Amino acid sequence: EAKPSGSKARRQKDATTVRRLSLPTDPATINVMTSLRARRKSDAGQWVPRNLGLFVLALTVLDLPSFVCGWMQPQPAYHRAASEKRKVPLISAFASLSESTSHIPLHISSNQRVVENEDASNSNSQQQSLDRIEKEIDAETYRTNLKIAALASDCAHKSNTTAAVQAVRLLRRLSHPDSVAYNSVLKTLAKISPSKLKSAQLTPRSSTFSSRGQHEGSWVDAAHVGEELLEEMMALHRQQVTANQEWYERLGKGELSDVELERGAPRVRVKANVRSFSTVMDAWSRLGDREAAQRCEAILQKMTHEYEETGDIALQPNLISYNTLLSAYAKIGDSEKCMDLLRVMRNENIDPDVISHNAVLQAIARSLEPDAGESAESYLRESMRYCRLNGRSYTTCMDAWSQVGQPERAHALLNEMLEQYERTRNEQLKPNVITYSTVIHAYAVSKLPDKAVKAQALFRDMMARKIKTNTITTNALLNACATSEPSKEVFQMLKGVYQAIVRANQADHFTFGTVLKACTNFFPNGDGSFATQVFEEACRRGQVSAGVVHQLRHAVPSDVYFDLVGDLSETGGEVPDEWRRNVREFRRRKRFRAPN
Numbered sequence: 219e220a221k222p223s224g225s226k227a228r229r230q231k232d233a234t235t236v237r238r239l240s241l242p243t244d245p246a247t248i249n250v251m252t253s254l255r256a257r258r259k260s261d262a263g264q265w266v267p268r269n270l271g272l273f274v275l276a277l278t279v280l281d282l283p284s285f286v287c288g289w290m291q292p293q294p295a296y297h298r299a300a301s302e303k304r305k306v307p308l309i310s311a312f313a314s315l316s317e318s319t320s321h322i323p324l325h326i327s328s329n330q331r332v333v334e335n336e337d338a339s340n341s342n343s344q345q346q347s348l349d350r351i352e353k354e355i356d357a358e359t360y361r362t363n364l365k366i367a368a369l370a371s372d373c374a375h376k377s378n379t380t381a382a383v384q385a386v387r388l389l390r391r392l393s394h395p396d397s398v399a400y401n402s403v404l405k406t407l408a409k410i411s412p413s414k415l416k417s418a419q420l421t422p423r424s425s426t427f428s429s430r431g432q433h434e435g436s437w438v439d440a441a442h443v444g445e446e447l448l449e450e451m452m453a454l455h456r457q458q459v460t461a462n463q464e465w466y467e468r469l470g471k472g473e474l475s476d477v478e479l480e481r482g483a484p485r486v487r488v489k490a491n492v493r494s495f496s497t498v499m500d501a502w503s504r505l506g507d508r509e510a511a512q513r514c515e516a517i518l519q520k521m522t523h524e525y526e527e528t529g530d531i532a533l534q535p536n537l538i539s540y541n542t543l544l545s546a547y548a549k550i551g552d553s554e555k556c557m558d559l560l561r562v563m564r565n566e567n568i569d570p571d572v573i574s575h576n577a578v579l580q581a582i583a584r585s586l587e588p589d590a591g592e593s594a595e596s597y598l599r600e601s602m603r604y605c606r607l608n609g610r611s612y613t614t615c616m617d618a619w620s621q622v623g624q625p626e627r628a629h630a631l632l633n634e635m636l637e638q639y640e641r642t643r644n645e646q647l648k649p650n651v652i653t654y655s656t657v658i659h660a661y662a663v664s665k666l667p668d669k670a671v672k673a674q675a676l677f678r679d680m681m682a683r684k685i686k687t688n689t690i691t692t693n694a695l696l697n698a699c700a701t702s703e704p705s706k707e708v709f710q711m712l713k714g715v716y717q718a719i720v721r722a723n724q725a726d727h728f729t730f731g732t733v734l735k736a737c738t739n740f741f742p743n744g745d746g747s748f749a750t751q752v753f754e755e756a757c758r759r760g761q762v763s764a765g766v767v768h769q770l771r772h773a774v775p776s777d778v779y780f781d782l783v784g785d786l787s788e789t790g791g792e793v794p795d796e797w798r799r800n801v802r803e804f805r806r807r808k809r810f811r812a813p814n
Contacts, residue, residue: 355394362392366402373409382406382413382440386420389447396487400451401494407444408501414439441501441510445517448498452524454488462486491532495521496539503546511546518543537568544577551584553593575601576610583618591627594618608646609635613653620660625669628660629676654680655691662698670708673698692719693728700736709740713748720755727763727801730756734769746774753782760799767793 366388369381385406389399414437461484468474469483495517502514518539525533540563547555556578563570575597582594594615601607612635616628632653639647658676661669677695680687692715699712716733719725730752737749753770756762771779 359392359394359396359399362388363396363398363402366399366406370402370405370409373406377410377413379410379413379415379440382410383415383419386415386443390420394487397451397489397491397494400447400488400490401497404444404447404494404497404501407440407447408497408504411440411444411501411504412506415443439505441498441505441513444498444501445513448490448494448517451488451490451494455486455490458484458486458488489532492521492534492536492539495533496536496542499539499542499546503542503549506549508550508552511543511550511552514543514546535566537563537571537574540568541571541573541577544574544581548577548581548584551581551586553578553581553585553587556581570604572605572608572611575605575607576614579611579614579618583614583621586621588622591615591619591622591624595627595631606646609648609650609653612647613656616653616656616660620656620663623664625657625660625664625666625672628657629672632657649683649685651680651685651688651691654685655688655694658691658694658698662694662701667703670699670702670711674711689719689724689726689729692724693726693732696729696732696736700732700739704740709736712736716752725755725759725761727756727761727766727798730761731763731765731769734766734773737773738769741773746778749773750778750782757797760797761801762793762797763801764793 366385369378369385369388372378372381373385385403389395389403392399417436417438420443465474465478465483468478499514499517502510502517504510518535521533521539522535524530525535540559544556544559547559560570560574560578563574579594579597579601582590582597587593595618598607598611598615601611612631616631619625619628619631632649635647635649635653638644639649654676658673661673661676666672673695677687677691680691695715696712696719699708699715702708712733716725716729719729733752734749737746737752741748749770753762753766753774756766767783770782774782
């Protein structure tokens with residue numbers, strides 16, 4: 219069916235509309251509506267002239283010209299005249315408007331307008347130039363901060379002294395460094411501590427930075443460099459705050475020039491906070507000696523003094539600050555100092571967490587006291603009432619029992635850990651390779667006659683639980699065999715473990731030295747055939763250290779030793795580079811007895 223078009227379609231549409239409005243639908247009504255719509259379309263162009271008169275009449279009645287004049291220049295005489303002539307004809311209203319506006323000084327010379335336009339243009343251009351320079355400075359600082367953050371992340375994964383040097387040099391090249399840049403560099407220095415840096419590499423020659431008391435070619439601790447940067451942050455902050463306050467004082471006195479006003483108040487870009495202080499404390503705590511712990515405590519006292527003097531909440535010592543200081547004293551075995559710090563924390567309304575309690579356990583374990591194991595386990599049981607401990611807490615207590623030569627107590631704690639983990643399935647209590655290595659080491663350094671058998675049983679339990687072993691674990695097992703009572707079974711056990719380590723390519727210079735020590739124990743008469751094979755394997759792998767050479771001297775006869783080493787014993791020279799190319803010397807942590 220064809221759709222209707224033209225006037226017929228419009229009539230149907232009007233009928234539909236009327237039906238919806240419940241109006242009559244007769245043809246006469248529809249014709250009237252159609253004619254009205256056509257009339258509206260024809261009169262659309264005549265609306266403006268027809269209504270213009272009404273618009274002008276409304277202006278006359280409302281006296282809008284008088285209102286406009288009064289807004290432009292309110293004069294008392296005009297307002298009195300306007301109040302007397304409220305309703306005037308249109309011509310009189312416009313005459314009054316002309317007369318009143320003739321007294322308003324609206325005429326401005328063209329030259330004056332040009333000068334004002336030039337001044338406004340120059341002011342806008344100067345402001346835009348200053349804004350552009352400020353944005354370029356912020357962009358440069360932001361890009362450099364990203365580079366320094368990447369270097370800090372690299373240092374966090376491995377001790378990369380080159381990355382730390384690059385971070386310091388990037389900081390020195392910044393024209394306007396901020397707090398983010400300084401804190402990122404401090405993080406890189408803390409992560410590489412206790413490494414040393416060469417003072418000449420820390421900064422470009424154009425900079426004035428130099429470590430106090432250090433020569434240009436000397437080496438300086440990363441922690442020392444971090445503390446100097448912290449002092450520099452505090453000095454810069456004081457300078458910037460002073461400049462900002464002076465600007466506002468001059469503003470109040472009206473002494474600022476136009477250029478200074480356009481530049482605005484000097485920004486405070488650098489400000490040390492609790493993170494800055496805590497990071498430098500962390501760098502010192504990693505050195506692991508008493509002097510470093512005392513420097514760490516001095517930094518905390520300085521931060522506390524700044525907080526009490528300024529009231530700045532950003533400088534208030536927090537849990538991380540105290541935990542860092544606890545770690546510094548824990549590394550030297552000063553358990554009494556750690557207990558005092560816990561009391562200070564509680565007085566400051568800072569609740570110790572599991573990291574705090576683990577630091578105290580570490581201090582007890584390293585105190586070398588005869589009752590260190592008993593004290594550590596007693597503190598472990600007491601700490602369980604205050605917070606939820608983790609696997610590191612148990613492992614540290616096991617190390618305390620290991621230091622006093624009681625591996626059975628350490629083994630009992632391992633069984634307790636396994637029982638709690640199987641009952642609760644708490645991943646924080648799951649024993650790992652460090653836990654098992656601690657107990658195996660406890661057996662290795664003990665005087666038990668069957669320590670090799672028990673250490674091997676623990677090693678097999680690790681393998682059954684699919685816990686991946688490492689070089690520390692296997693070396694501890696080798697040490698347990700090497701220091702046991704000589705027997706054929708133990709020697710076969712040692713030989714099998716050694717061959718497995720070599721096949722897995724996990725042998726290091728500690729491995730070869732331990733096996734050579736076992737040869738001295740098992741073959742006191744000087745049968746050096748197996749020891750010779752071990753030393754030759756160490757030479758091929760580049761794992762000959764001074765300790766390996768020392769153990770070789772006791773493991774083989776003198777003639778065999780001279781044939782293997784050559785003129786090294788005569789000259790007292792160092793081990794050839796080819797033999798020690800893969801040796802990685804680890805810095806032994808010294809044990810410190812806490813003062814009485």
